[in-house]
Amino acid sequence: MSKTLFDKIWDAHVVKSLPGGRDVIYIDRHLIHEVTSPQAFAGVEARGIDIFRKEKIVATADHNVPTRDQHLPIREAMSRKQVQTLVDNCAAHDIPLYGLGHPYQGIVHVIGPELGITRPGMTIVCGDSHTSTHGAFGSIAFGIGTSQVEQVMASQCLILDRPKTMRITVDGELSPGSSSKDIILYIISKLTAAGGTGYFVEYAGSAIRALSMEARMTICNMSIEMGARGGLIAPDQVTIDYIRGKKFAPQGAELEAAEQYWLSLYSDDMAVFDVEHHFHTDDIAPMITYGTNPGMGMAVTDNIPSHSDTKALDYMGFEAEESLLGKRIEHVFIGSCTNSRIEDLRAVAQMVQGKRKASHVSVMVVPGSKQVEAQAKAEGLDTIFREAGFDFREPGCSACLGMNEDKIPQGEYCVSTSNRNFEGRQGPGARTLLASPITAAAAALAGHIVDVRTVIKA
Amino acid sequence: MKPLVHISSSAVPMPIENVDTDQIIPARFLKAITRDGFGDNLFRDWRYDRGGEPKQDFVLNNPIYAGEILVAGKNFGCGSSREHAAWALGDYGFRVIISSFFADIFKGNALNNGLLPITVSDQALHTIFQAIEADPSQELKVNLPEQKLSCGEEEWSFDIDGYKKQCLLNGHDDIDFLLSIKDDIIAFEQEQVIY
Ligand code: SF4
Numbered sequence: 001m002s003k004t005l006f007d008k009i010w011d012a013h014v015v016k017s018l019p020g021g022r023d024v025i026y027i028d029r030h031l032i033h034e035v036t037s038p039q040a041f042a043g044v045e046a047r048g049i050d051i052f053r054k055e056k057i058v059a060t061a062d063h064n065v066p067t068r069d070q071h072l073p074i075r076e077a078m079s080r081k082q083v084q085t086l087v088d089n090c091a092a093h094d095i096p097l098y099g100l101g102h103p104y105q106g107i108v109h110v111i112g113p114e115l116g117i118t119r120p121g122m123t124i125v126c127g128d129s130h131t132s133t134h135g136a137f138g139s140i141a142f143g144i145g146t147s148q149v150e151q152v153m154a155s156q157c158l159i160l161d162r163p164k165t166m167r168i169t170v171d172g173e174l175s176p177g178s179s180s181k182d183i184i185l186y187i188i189s190k191l192t193a194a195g196g197t198g199y200f201v202e203y204a205g206s207a208i209r210a211l212s213m214e215a216r217m218t219i220c221n222m223s224i225e226m227g228a229r230g231g232l233i234a235p236d237q238v239t240i241d242y243i244r245g246k247k248f249a250p251q252g253a254e255l256e257a258a259e260q261y262w263l264s265l266y267s268d269d270m271a272v273f274d275v276e277h278h279f280h281t282d283d284i285a286p287m288i289t290y291g292t293n294p295g296m297g298m299a300v301t302d303n304i305p306s307h308s309d310t311k312a313l314d315y316m317g318f319e320a321e322e323s324l325l326g327k328r329i330e331h332v333f334i335g336s337c338t339n340s341r342i343e344d345l346r347a348v349a350q351m352v353q354g355k356r357k358a359s360h361v362s363v364m365v366v367p368g369s370k371q372v373e374a375q376a377k378a379e380g381l382d383t384i385f386r387e388a389g390f391d392f393r394e395p396g397c398s399a400c401l402g403m404n405e406d407k408i409p410q411g412e413y414c415v416s417t418s419n420r421n422f423e424g425r426q427g428p429g430a431r432t433l434l435a436s437p438i439t440a441a442a443a444a445l446a447g448h449i450v451d452v453r454t455v456i457k458a
Numbered sequence: 459m460k461p462l463v464h465i466s467s468s469a470v471p472m473p474i475e476n477v478d479t480d481q482i483i484p485a486r487f488l489k490a491i492t493r494d495g496f497g498d499n500l501f502r503d504w505r506y507d508r509g510g511e512p513k514q515d516f517v518l519n520n521p522i523y524a525g526e527i528l529v530a531g532k533n534f535g536c537g538s539s540r541e542h543a544a545w546a547l548g549d550y551g552f553r554v555i556i557s558s559f560f561a562d563i564f565k566g567n568a569l570n571n572g573l574l575p576i577t578v579s580d581q582a583l584h585t586i587f588q589a590i591e592a593d594p595s596q597e598l599k600v601n602l603p604e605q606k607l608s609c610g611e612e613e614w615s616f617d618i619d620g621y622k623k624q625c626l627l628n629g630h631d632d633i634d635f636l637l638s639i640k641d642d643i644i645a646f647e648q649e650q651v652i653y
Pocket residue numbers: 062063107108109128130336337338396397400401418419
C-alpha cells in the first residue's frame with residue numbers, strides 16, 4: 001500500500017494500538033531543558049520509579065539563561081534555581097547535560113541537529129513546541145507538555161491519536177531578498193494561525209528541495225505557528241551530507257546502512273494526503289508581520305489588509321491599509337531556534353559588513369549555540385557585528401520569549417527573526433514584527449522598515 | 459488527578475479569539491520548579507496593570523462573573539506548548555473550558571491535567587455567550603458520562619476520546635497505563651533498529 005513519509009515513520013513506532021484509535025508510540029530521542037522538565041522529574045520521583053531509558057535523553061539549558069557573562073553565576077535567583085535544578089536532576093539520573101559553560105550548549109533545537117543527535121526516521125520529542133524544527137531531517141518531531149515529558153521519562157512512550165496529513169508543495173526558485181523564512185511566513189499568512197491544526201505537514205516541491213538543511217529547519221520550525229503538530233521534509237542527499245561527520249552521527253558501515261534506510265523515507269507516488277496545498281515562489285516576496293499572531297503577515301511592500309483585527313492593530317499601533325515601509329523601529333533581534341544558525345549570521349554579516357546601524361536602534365545578535373558562536377568568531381563575523389554597532393551575545397533563547405533579562409520595552413518596535421509576535425512575547429507591551437534575518441538586518445541599518453531588495457540592489 | 463464527572467457552575471465569558479498561552483501565563487512566570495501557584499498569574503498582563511493593580515475592564519476582575527467554567531473564543535490555547543497554561547487555569551479554579559476550537563497541544567495538556575476542553579459549534583458558543591450576557595449567574599451543566607453540555611433549555615453533545623474520558627472519570631493518567639504495558643515496550647525495543 002502507498003504510504004506517506006509520515007505514515008512510514010509513525011507505523012514503524014507503534015508499540016501497540018489501543019481500542020478507540022490511539023496508538024502507543026515509541027520515542028527515539030527526548031530533548032529536555034530547564035523550564036519544562038523540573039515538574040516531570042519531580043513527578044517520576046514522587047511515583048517512586050526510575051527513568052526508563054536515560055540514554056535516550058539529552059539536556060541543555062537555553063530558555064532561561066543570560067546571554068552575557070555565562071561564566072558567572074546567574075544573577076536572578078529564580079532563574080539560577082531553575083537552571084541548578086536541571087543540573088541536579090541530570091546528575092542524579094545520569095543524563096548528559098550540555099549546560100552553561102559546555103561547548104555544546106545552545107538552544108535545544110539548534111544543538112540536536114548540529115550534534116548529529118537528530119536523524120531521519122526518528123521520533124523526537126521535547127517539552128517545547130518548536131521541536132517541529134527537527135522534522136527537517138525527515139523525522140516525526142513535535143512539542144509535548146510536561147505531563148508527557150514525565151510519560152516519556154517513565155516509559156519512553158506516548159499515547160497519541162494519529163494526526164491527519166497535509167502536504168504543502170512549494171515550487172519555483174526564490175528570488176534575491178527572499179529566504180526560507182519568507183516562504184514559511186507566506187504559507188502561514190495564507191493558511192492562518194490555526195490552518196494546520198490537527199495535521200502533520202510534509203513540505204515538498206522544488207523550492208524546498210533547493211534549500212540547505214538550515215533553511216529547511218526554519219520552515220519546519222514554524223509549522224507550529226499554523227497550529228500543525230509538526231512538519232517534515234523527506235531526507236535526501238542534502239540531509240545526508242549535513243549529518244555526515246557530526247559528533248554523534250553513525251559512522252562507517254553503520255552510516256552506510258543508515259543512509260540506505262534514510263533514502264527509503266519518502267511519500268510514495270500514490271500516497272494520499274488528507275489535504276494538499278500548492279504555492280509558487282513567484283508569489284513570495286520578503287515578508288513582515290503586522291499583527292499579534294504569525295498568520296498576520298504580508299509582503300513588506302503590501303499595505304495592512306483592511307479587514308485586520310482591530311485589537312491586534314491597536315496593540316501594534318498600526319492602522320488598517322497603511323504601509324509599514326519607513327516605519328521607525330527601535331530594536332532588532334537576530335536569534336531564536338528559527339534563525340540563529342551560522343548561515344543566518346553569515347547572511348546578516350554579509351549585509352552589514354562595513355556599515356553601521358542607525359543610531360537610535362539597538363541590535364542584539366544571539367547565536368543559537370556555543371558551536372555557532374565559535375564558528376562565527378572563527379569567521380570574523382563577531383568583528384563585523386561589533387563594527388556595525390551590533391551586540392553579539394552568548395547563546396540562548398533570549399528575547400524570543402523574554403524569560404531572561406533580554407526584553408523589549410513597553411510600546412517599542414522590534415524587528416525579530418524569531419517565530420512569535422504574540423502580545424507581550426518579547427516583554428510586556430513589546431511590539432514584534434517577524435521577518436527574515438536579512439530583512440531584520442536591513443531595518444537595523446536604516447532604522448526603519450525597508451524592502452531588503454532595494455538595499456541589495458544599492 | 460481529581461476525577462471529573464459532573465460539573466454545574468456559572469461561567470466566565472471571554473469572547474476573544476486566538477487566546478495564546480503567552481497570554482494565559484506569560485513566560486516570565488515559568489521559572490517555578492513546582493506545579494503550584496500559577497493561578498495567581500493567570501492572564502497576568504490582561505488582569506493587572508504594570509503597577510500590579512487589577513484592570514477593572516478584565517473579566518476575571520469583574521465580580522459578577524465567576525465559576526469553574528471558562529467560555530472562550532475560537533482557537534483557544536494556541537502558541538507555546540507550556541503546560542503551565544493548563545496548570546494556571548486549573549490552579550485558578552477552572553475545571554472546564556468551552557470554545558469552538560482548541561489548539562492541539564493545549565487540548566492534550568488540559569486533558570492530562572484533569573481540565574476538560576469542550577468543543578462546541580460557533581453557533582452554540584454564541585448562544586452560550588448571549589445567555590451569560592443576559593444573566594451572569596446562568597448555570598452551565600456538564601455531564602461527562604453522557605457527553606452532554608447544557609445551558610438553560612439548550613443542550614449539546616460533545617466529543618471526547620474514549621480513552622481520555624475514562625482517564626478523567628477515574629482520575630487516572632497515561633503513566634498508570636504505560637507502566638502496565640512495559641513488557642510490550644521492551645519487546646518493541648528488541649525488534650527495533652534505530653539509525
Ligand atoms: S528560541 Fe524561542 S521558540 Fe525556540 S526554543 Fe527558545 S523560546 Fe522556544
